[in-house]
Amino acid sequence: MSLQKEFTKGLWEIVPPFRLVLGLCPTLAVTTSAENGMGMGMATTFVLVFSNLLVSLLRKFIPSNVRIAAYIVIIASFVVIVELMMQAYTFPLYRALGIFIPLIVVNCIILGRAEAFAGKRGPLESIADGLGVGIGYTISLTVLGAFREILGSGTLWGLKVFWSGFEPFTFMVRAPGAFVALGVMLALINFISLKLEERKRRAVS
Amino acid sequence: MREIIRMVLVLTVICAASGFSLALVRGFTKAPIDYSRLKFVKEPAVKAVLAGYQNDPIKDRLVIPVGKDKKGKPMNLIVFPAKKGGKTFAVAFEASGAGYHGDIGVMVGLDPAQKKLTGISIVSHTETPGLGARIVEPKFTGAFKGKPTDKQLAVGDISALSGATMSTKGVVAAVNNARSLFDKYRDKMLQ
Amino acid sequence: MSFGDYMLFIIGAILVNNILLAKFLGNCPFLGVSRRMDTATGMSMAVIFVLTMAGMITWLVQYYILVPLDIEYLQTIAFILVIAALVQLVEIVMAKSLPALYRALGIFLPLITTNCAVLGVAIINIQAEYDFFDTLLFSFSSAVGYSLALILFAGIRERFAMARIPKVFQGTAIGLVTAGFMALAFSGFAGLVGH
Numbered sequence: 001m002s003l004q005k006e007f008t009k010g011l012w013e014i015v016p017p018f019r020l021v022l023g024l025c026p027t028l029a030v031t032t033s034a035e036n037g038m039g040m041g042m043a044t045t046f047v048l049v050f051s052n053l054l055v056s057l058l059r060k061f062i063p064s065n066v067r068i069a070a071y072i073v074i075i076a077s078f079v080v081i082v083e084l085m086m087q088a089y090t091f092p093l094y095r096a097l098g099i100f101i102p103l104i105v106v107n108c109i110i111l112g113r114a115e116a117f118a119g120k121r122g123p124l125e126s127i128a129d130g131l132g133v134g135i136g137y138t139i140s141l142t143v144l145g146a147f148r149e150i151l152g153s154g155t156l157w158g159l160k161v162f163w164s165g166f167e168p169f170t171f172m173v174r175a176p177g178a179f180v181a182l183g184v185m186l187a188l189i190n191f192i193s194l195k196l197e198e199r200k201r202r203a204v205s
Numbered sequence: 206m207r208e209i210i211r212m213v214l215v216l217t218v219i220c221a222a223s224g225f226s227l228a229l230v231r232g233f234t235k236a237p238i239d240y241s242r243l244k245f246v247k248e249p250a251v252k253a254v255l256a257g258y259q260n261d262p263i264k265d266r267l268v269i270p271v272g273k274d275k276k277g278k279p280m281n282l283i284v285f286p287a288k289k290g291g292k293t294f295a296v297a298f299e300a301s302g303a304g305y306h307g308d309i310g311v312m313v314g315l316d317p318a319q320k321k322l323t324g325i326s327i328v329s330h331t332e333t334p335g336l337g338a339r340i341v342e343p344k345f346t347g348a349f350k351g352k353p354t355d356k357q358l359a360v361g362d363i364s365a366l367s368g369a370t371m372s373t374k375g376v377v378a379a380v381n382n383a384r385s386l387f388d389k390y391r392d393k394m395l396q
Numbered sequence: 397m398s399f400g401d402y403m404l405f406i407i408g409a410i411l412v413n414n415i416l417l418a419k420f421l422g423n424c425p426f427l428g429v430s431r432r433m434d435t436a437t438g439m440s441m442a443v444i445f446v447l448t449m450a451g452m453i454t455w456l457v458q459y460y461i462l463v464p465l466d467i468e469y470l471q472t473i474a475f476i477l478v479i480a481a482l483v484q485l486v487e488i489v490m491a492k493s494l495p496a497l498y499r500a501l502g503i504f505l506p507l508i509t510t511n512c513a514v515l516g517v518a519i520i521n522i523q524a525e526y527d528f529f530d531t532l533l534f535s536f537s538s539a540v541g542y543s544l545a546l547i548l549f550a551g552i553r554e555r556f557a558m559a560r561i562p563k564v565f566q567g568t569a570i571g572l573v574t575a576g577f578m579a580l581a582f583s584g585f586a587g588l589v590g591h
Contacts, residue, residue, distance in 0.1 A: 021568050022424060025512045029420035058219075066212045070219050072480055072509075076473035077223040081230050084469060088237035091245045099519050102472040106512040108424050175418050176583060179576030186569040187562075194564065223473070231469050 003128045010132025015140060017182075018189045020133075022108040026100045027141060028178040034157055037145025039093045041138025043086065043101060045131070047078040048110050052118040052130035059119050071114045072105070079105045109137065148172045148181050240264070243283070247299075247312070247328070251285045253346075254297050254314030254324035258287035262297065269393050271386070282386065284394050287314075295323050296394050300386060302378030305371035307331040309340065313383035317395060320355045325380060330372075337372030349376075354384055402533070409537035412586050415513055416545040417579035422513030426546060427571050429504070436550030440543030442504040444536070446486060447514050450479050451535025454518035455528055475518050480509045513542055549578060 014020045017027045023044070031037040054074050062070045083101050086094040094101065104110070113133055118126040146156055152173030154162045171177045243263050251262050262285035269282045286293040297314040309330040314323035327341045339345060348363050358380050365373040387394065415421045422443070429435045454475045462468050487505045490498040508514060517538050521531045552574055561570050 021427065024423040024427065025420050025516075028423060062215055062219075063208065063212045066216055069480060070216060072476055073216070073219050073223055073473070076476050077227060080227050080470065080472050083472065084230050084234040084238065088234040088241060091241035095245070099516060099523070102475075102519055103421075103512045103516055105472055105476050106510045106515050108510050111510060174583070175420070176576045176579035178420065179572045179579055183565075183569045183572030183576060186572060187564045190564040190566075190569060224470075227470065227473075 034146035037141035045134025049130035056126035250312035300383035304375030410541035421516035447539040
């Protein structure tokens with residue numbers, strides 16, 4: 001498998017949280033605006049890439065029956081680094097994301113990639129995999145955040161997108177709207193891939 | 206047995222490496238973190254009580270040790286100076302007073318030359334919503350602006366909020382605490 | 397706090413600020429194990445048990461280890477290790493002494509380490525500056541709220557088998573939309589506590 005393929009599969013084939021239905025809590029909680037979604041995605045990507053790299057480098061030294069514990073320590077260390085860096089340099093974003101920064105530690109995407117990929121593959125492939133999945137996740141969160149922000153607050157990246165009399169659909173930025181928005185987006189992705197498959201099948205026959 | 210030793214060894218090494226690198230990161234992010242916290246948490250209050258300064262009061266903050274707390278940990282008072290042309294003309298710092306329900310934290314701005322309050326802003330409180338909690342309103346805090354600092358402030362000097370006398374008293378007490386702190390550490394604050 | 401305050405606190409944690417539907421904690425197992433009622437019940441019991449224990453232990457770790465040593469910045473890593481170790485320990489003890497319970501809950505225990513409701517509640521306890529008793533109460537009621545949502549949701553989901561669902565919505569998508577409407581219903585409970 002080429003590095004490029006390892007990277008691009010994260011963008012569509014297994015794009016979280018749609019194809020790889022993992023990491024839902026932050027997806028639902030922080031996507032009240034595009035900016036928050038993107039910040040969360042980037043923080044997760046950072047942790048994912050570095051934990052993948054380290055897990056891959058250490059895979060020969062870690063005995064298999066304690067591997068999960070070792071992975072958790074590695075992941076948690078990078079999460080603490082992200083926490084400290086965000087507090088130091090992007091404090092407003094740190095406050096907006098709140099408890100979901102430390103909770104990156106239990107984001108199943110990261111442990112999932114360590115277990116399913118990085119624990120078995122070389123460091124370069126693992127970085128490519130981490131970057132691909134991370135960027136895929138970031139894009140998903142940003143799009144979902146933008147969708148909810150436009151409908152829920154009538155803004156995008158803090159800028160007004162509607163005429164002045166527009167009444168924002170606040171349901172979208174509240175908790176129930178998060179579930180519904182994600183559900184609808186998931187259905188949309190299913191729809192697109194169904195159509196793509198159909199086209200492929202027709203092209204073959 | 207060898208297997209177990211190896212397991213323990215690997216985990217110990219990983220934990221140690223993680224602890225070491227985290228301590229390192231902590232070391233170089235500590236100063237920026239302290240700065241960001243003050244910048245985003247305290248600066249709005251500082252801005253509300255000081256005006257006309259040309260410096261960054263957060264960056265120029267002074268840390269004055271003020272004795273120890275109950276557990277023997279040293280306590281610090283953080284003072285934000287407002288400067289014009291390199292000279293401090295007013296200072297702001299937090300003081301607290303007992304309200305109806307717990308302590309009220311108040312950012313107090315003082316102008317030592319004119320012996321006047323430049324303003325106050327409520328930083329933290331747990332007063333009753335709708336009654337005591339109205340102490341945060343500019344209508345109430347604005348009444349403190351320009352009050353003299355060379356004598357004890359009395360509750361009568363401020364029109365108390367109806368139904369929230371205790372909360373009003375708490376804020377006045379906090380201002381008086383700030384006055385005594387200022388008298389005690391005047392030289393350090395104005396250096 | 398008076399007795400009435402405690403009741404409000406408990407009801408608030410179970411219904412109004414439901415950790416699953418209002419705070420979005422623990423969604424992966426929520427969608428994962430809610431296809432059948434019996435697995436949902438098993439998971440609920442395991443969550444109540446581990447979450448309450450973890451809440452208390454992490455509180456002790458925070459105030460008797462991290463704070464005195466001035467290493468609060470290691471909170472995340474310390475808590476997750478405590479939770480992982482606790483889950484492992486519970487698994488071993490339960491397998492030895494309560495085999496019947498272990499057979500019922502055993503398969504859910506490993507999943508709980510990565511259930512963000514556990515770590516989430518542990519962190520909330522510290523951030524809200526709860527004392528030990530509040531922590532115990534909050535952890536337990538949050539876990540009960542989680543179970544309530546999970547079991548109700550499994551009940552709804554079992555009926556999907558009989559419903560005609562558009563193809564693109566099948567599976568997780570319809571689950572999420574349903575959860576959204578449940579969250580909407582739960583947000584109605586906010587009127588119970590009032591402001």
